[in-house]
Amino acid sequence: MNNRVFTVGTLIPGKIAPVRNSPTSTLVEKVEPKQRSNEIKTHFEKIIVVQGSNKFEISPSKGKLLDAALNQGKPINYKCRKGTCGQCTVQVQQGPGLSKPNEREQEKLGNEVNNGYRLACQAVIL
Ligand code: FES
Known part of the structure; x- marks a missing residue:
């Protein structure tokens, strides 16, 4: 410093x-060295998810992961927004600050929640 x-x-x-x-x-x-702090911030704060062959980097903002992605122009597929259809399933590669999977996610995704799969409409950025 x-x-x-x-x-x-x-x-x-x-x-x-x-x-x-x-x-x-x-x-x-x-x-503070600006460039260095920006690199650290970018590296640790982005949420990176994969849906099919698409990879999305999402800047955290409080609320649902799906809403944050859509607001940032990241076209994650979705349908019901209720946690029942599974269309919004993503695999989280890097997800600091995400809530733990809720009951709907555990019910819909089963053991896949242990492999980083989440329902973007249910996952909350804290
Ligand atoms: S949009 Fe249907 S489960 Fe998320």
């Missing part, structure tokens, strides 16, 4: 002022 000291002079675009030791005339801001 880097601590950078900003003075009034550093606020001028394109100009970097020397660091001063006067605490009354400086602002201290913690600066």
Whole structure:
């Protein structure tokens, strides 16, 4: 973690002022390496699911996995949205923050829930 000291002079675009030791005339801001934090965020926060031959990367947003996917233009197949038809079945390859399979998923998918299969209309992003 880097601590950078900003003075009034550093606020001028394109100009970097020397660091001063006067605490009354400086602002201290913690600066994280942006690119590195974005890489980490992208790698760990995306939900990756496979449906048939299609692979979808979904950015987490609270609510149903299916709704998040559709809102982001990821065309996951679905029909009933009630957990009965199984059309929205996906295999989760990476799914941080997903709820545990509910009763409908366990009933519809059986042992496949242990292999990462979920009903996108029932899986909730927490
Ligand atoms: S849309 Fe029918 S089970 Fe999900």
